[in-house]
Amino acid sequence: MKEKILDTATELFLNLGFKSVTMDDLAEELGISKKTIYSHFKNKPELVKECTLGLFHKIAHGIDCICKEDKNPIEELYEIKRFALLNLKNEKSSPQYQLKKYYPQIYATLHKKQFELFKDCVRINILKGMEQGIYRGNLDVDFVTRIYFAGMTSLKDEAIFPRSQFAILELMDNYLEYHLRGIATPEGRNILKTILISNQD
Template identity: 30%
Template structure:
C-alpha cells in the first residue's frame, strides 16, 4: 500500500471509531506507522485530510450502490442489500462523526450533503419507483418525499440530543427505523415477498 493510501485508510478507520475532532494528526501518523513529517508531505492540515477521506469514502459507497442496483432481483431484494451495506458502514460509525464534520470541516460536510442527495436519496427514490412498478410498494407513495424522509431519518439517529447514547442503542435505533420504513412501503404482495426474503436470511444464518 502506498503511503498516501495508507494515511487515508488509517485516518478513515480512526474517524469511524472515535469521531473526527478527537483524532489528531499525531494519531493518524501513529496509526499509519509513519512520522508526522511524512504525513505532512501529503496533507497540509487536518481539514484537507478529512476532506479527501470523505471524498474517497463517498466514491466507494457510490460504487457499492450502483452495484447493488444492477444485481438486485427486485426492489425488496435491493433495499435489503442496501440495509446490509448500512450495517457494514453506518452502524459502526461513531455517532459524533457527522456532528464533527458539520461543525469543524465545512468542505467535507458539503461533500456529504452532495453524496446524501445525489447518491443515497436518488437511489432510494429509484428503488421506490421500481417497487411500485413491480407491485411490491404501494402505488400512492410519493417517492421523492419518502426517499427524503429515509435519508434524513438515518442522519437523525446521529443527533445525540434526540437519541442520547445512555438511553438508546445506536444500532438498534437504526434497525427499528429501517424496519418501520420498509413496512410502510409494502403492499400485501410486497409483504409476502419480504417475509420470504427474511425467512431465507434467517435460515442461512442458522446453518
C-alpha cells in the same frame, strides 16, 4: 504512502472520531513522522475532507453494484444497509455528527453528495417496487424519497438519538422496517416478514 495514510486515517476517524484523532496519533499508528503526513496533506481538515469523500465514493460504488444485481426492491434496501454499515464500522464514533460539529463545510459538501446519491437510488427503488406490486401504487415518489433521506439523516443526530440509549444498528433496522411497512403492499409485507425472520436466525 498517501493511500496508506488515507486508509489508516479513515479507520481511526470512524472508530475514534474526527475530533479525537490527532496528527500525532496518526503518525504513531503508521510509524512515520508527522512531516511525512504533511508532505501529502497540508493540514488535518484537508485529510478529513479526502477521507470522507474517499469513503463516500467507495460506498456509492458499492451501492451502485448492489442496484445492478436486480434483487427485489425490499431485499435491495436491506443489502444496501448492510453494506453501508460494514464500511462505516457501525459508526462507533458517530462520525457524521462529529463532522457536522467540527468540520461544517466538509459536512455540507458530503451531505449534498449523499442526498443526490440517495435521491436517485431510492427513487429508482420505489418506482421498481411499485411496478412489481410490492409497494403501493399511489405513492408520491418524491415525497417518500425525501422523507426517507430526512429520517435516515436524523438517526445520526445524537441530540435526538443519543448513542447511550440507541445503537445505530438497531436504529437503522427499526427505521427501515418502519419505512417499508408504510409503503408496502400485502405482497411486499410478506417479503419483509420473510427477511425479518431470516435476520433473526
